[in-house]
Amino acid sequence: MPTVTISSNSGFCFGVVYAVEMAESYLAHHPYLYCLGDIVHNDEEVQRLKQKGLRIISHSDLPNLAGETVLIRAHGEPPETYELALRYGIRLLDASCPVVLKLQNRLREIDRPDVQIVLLGKLGHPEIIGLVGQLEKAKLFVVSSPEEVDTLPLEPRKVTYLFSQTTKSPALFAAVAERLLQRCPDSIIADTLCRQVSNREPHLEAFARSQDVVLFVAGKKSSNGKSLFSVCQAANPRSYYISSPEEIVWAWLEGAEKIGIAGATSTPQWLMEKVKSHIEAHFATMVAQ
Ligand code: SF4
Known part of the structure; x- marks a missing residue:
């Protein structure tokens, strides 16, 4: 029977x-709560919270929610969302992560016409939408x-900055910085x-090396x-990426004596x-046969 170990450096970030x-504390006293986008990029955790009354909405729903309470998730939002909430009399519960808020503030502080900003990130990612929304005058x-x-049409006379979406890898950021x-x-x-993300990398690397097989649990x-x-x-x-126990292919674990489980900052501990x-039950059944 193999040993199954959960990495101590996995699971939700602060x-x-x-x-x-x-x-959860709001839902303990109210029947429902609206949340702008998935509260976390993990379908299993979103499902668990939906059962407690969380209702996931999009920006286009805001005009129909006058007088309601809406949660802003850790990724943060652009100023436009706060303006819409004010216009429609929506009460906001703001759970924007302080690390993201600090980055939004830094962008606002340097938002001048003589500035051009290169931002490492994924277009369309909610954090990037929130960051882009902070800028009016700088070129981005x-x-x-x-x-x-x-390939960027950079202007040599402008002051150039490089920033990054908070969850990118240090190696990628260093490579982009070198090129810039x-x-x-x-x-x-x-x-x-x-x-909270980059400090995990060395731990995760050591953990992955110490295991025969690693199952990495995270939302798609x-x-x-x-x-x-x-x-x-x-x-x-x-190493294999899964979002739920049902996605495990047992052939992956063949011959493994040490099976490691790790996860992202959006992976709940209960899911790992x-x-x-699930793995232990599978091997227990095999031993019993
Ligand atoms: S990964 Fe970092 S920036 Fe993103 S929500 Fe977690 S603590 Fe905040």
């Missing part, structure tokens, strides 16, 4: 813990790879990566899930425990 606790370029930096400095040597490199839409999974995979090629129990 930003997600804060948002989920805020939702969102990139997802070092190669894209070469080749083009604009005076660029100001602002490392805005969240340490989790940005830091993909980033942290690539760390696992580089350290241990027998569920994966562990």
Whole structure:
């Protein structure tokens, strides 16, 4: 029977813990709560909270929610969302992560016409939408790879900054910074990566190496899930990405004596425990046969 271990450096970051606790404490006294977008990029956790009364909505629903209470999740929102809430008399429960709010403030502070900003991130990601919304005067370029930096129409006379979506990997950020400095040597490199994610990488790497097989548990839409999974995979090629226990292919675990379970900052502890129990029950059945 193999040993199954959950990595001690996995599971919710403080930003997600804060948002989920805020939702649960509200729902303890109210029948329902609206949340703008998935509270966390994990379908299982969203389902659990929906059963307690969480109702996921989109921005287009806001005009129909006058007088209601709406939760803003950890990713943060652009100023436009706050203006809409004011216009429609919506009460906001703001669970924007302080790390994201700090980055939004920094962008607002340098929002001038003589500034151009390169932002490492994924277009369309809610955090990026919130960040882009902070800027009115500066020129902004969102990139997802070092190669894209070469194609940007950068203006040599402008002050150039590099920022990053909080959940990107340090290696990718360093590669983008290097490319930008080749083009604009005076660029100001602002490392805005969240340490809740980047500090996990060395631990995760060591954990993945110490296991025969790693099951990485995260939602399909989790940005830091993909980033942290690539760390696992580089350290241990027998790493597999799953979103629920049912996705385990038992052939992956063949011959493994040590099975590791890890997760993203959006992966609830209970889900990793569920994966562990599922594996242990499977092997217990095999022993009994
Ligand atoms: S990963 Fe970091 S920035 Fe994002 S919600 Fe968690 S603590 Fe906040």
